[in-house]
Amino acid sequence: xxxxxxxxxxxxxxxxxxxxxxxxxxxxxxxxxxxxxxxxxxxxxxxxxxxxxxxxxxxxxxxxxxxxxxxxxxxxxxxxxxxxxxxxxxxxxxxxxxxxxxxxxxxxxxxxxxxxxxxxxxxxxxxxxxxxxxxxxxxxxxxxxxxxxxxxxxxxxxxxxxxxxxxxxxxxxxxxxxxxxxxxxxxxxxxxxxxxxxxxxxxxxxxxxxxxxxxxxxxxxxxxxxxxxxxxxxxxxxxxxxxxxxxxxxxxxxxxxxxxxxxxxxxxxxxxxxxxxxxxxxxxxxxxxxxxxxxxxxxxxxxxxxxxx
Numbered sequence: 001x002x003x004x005x006x007x008x009x010x011x012x013x014x015x016x017x018x019x020x021x022x023x024x025x026x027x028x029x030x031x032x033x034x035x036x037x038x039x040x041x042x043x044x045x046x047x048x049x050x051x052x053x054x055x056x057x058x059x060x061x062x063x064x065x066x067x068x069x070x071x072x073x074x075x076x077x078x079x080x081x082x083x084x085x086x087x088x089x090x091x092x093x094x095x096x097x098x099x100x101x102x103x104x105x106x107x108x109x110x111x112x113x114x115x116x117x118x119x120x121x122x123x124x125x126x127x128x129x130x131x132x133x134x135x136x137x138x139x140x141x142x143x144x145x146x147x148x149x150x151x152x153x154x155x156x157x158x159x160x161x162x163x164x165x166x167x168x169x170x171x172x173x174x175x176x177x178x179x180x181x182x183x184x185x186x187x188x189x190x191x192x193x194x195x196x197x198x199x200x201x202x203x204x205x206x207x208x209x210x211x212x213x214x215x216x217x218x219x220x221x222x223x224x225x226x227x228x229x230x231x232x233x234x235x236x237x238x239x240x241x242x243x244x245x246x247x248x249x250x251x252x253x254x255x256x257x258x259x260x261x262x263x264x265x266x267x268x269x270x271x272x273x274x275x276x277x278x279x280x281x282x283x284x285x286x287x288x289x290x291x292x293x294x295x296x297x298x299x300x301x302x303x304x305x306x307x308x309x
């Protein structure tokens with residue numbers, strides 16, 4: 001259980017046993033992307049072995065930032081500044097220079113978004129060693145790295161998020177009680193915000209995207225209904241690429257296959273909206289409320305969630 005896993009924690013499926021190192025100094029070193037400069041960046045700090053996010057929040061001056069050219073990579077003067085920022089000299093500084101080059105080579109070849117060594121240590125015998133590391137890869141580039149995709153450990157992933165990924169939709173579980181189904185990440189964030197403003201708490205971020213088919217929408221509803229915390233579901237669809245009648249049919253398919261005990265609040269706008277509304281209106285068996293305005297839909301969902309199934 002860590003700050004990154006949340007209170008539910010994650011199972012330990014493997015333990016790495018390695019050489020014990022007598023440490024003289026703990027440092028931090030990373031390569032990532034500076035999205036403001038649109039170029040790679042080396043981060044270096046003498047405060048290694050601790051939560052670097054806390055260091056950045058409390059003493060940002062303790063972290064040295066060294067942007068560099070994506071074609072040339074980190075060069076002589078930049079490498080000297082990094083070693084100096086870490087307080088290294090002599091053989092340790094040379095080892096640091098080699099480590100930075102190796103980090104950048106790995107970052108570029110593996111399509112990384114973050115590779116960090118925490119801590120990078122200077123051992124009692126003078127060696128400069130990576131005692132622990134974190135590697136974050138750009139999953140949009142995994143089609144180029146089948147060997148990395150094969151290493152995926154599904155035991156470390158939330159079951160509902162894993163199920164969503166398998167059918168090609170984006171799902172992130174939250175801690176509220178109002179399930180949300182939307183199309184588009186921006187609309188998902190706006191819907192979550194409006195639910196919060198209405199006094200409710202979203203149970204998830206679920207984006208079926210612009211090209212989901214009826215089967216994917218059905219799967220999305222199944223994921224929402226599998227969450228025992230969900231007490232009401234808000235469907236907010238703006239049909240541009242996505243068709244409102246597909247969403248409606250997916251909802252009907254899901255409710256035919258699954259036991260639905262929670263109320264549904266549905267807002268449809270856009271492509272084939274009239275057909276979508278006709279399909280839903282014809283389904284007398286559903287505890288379904290159709291609302292035109294998003295703010296009204298959010299308020300209704302919050303009211304229904306408070307009452308419970």
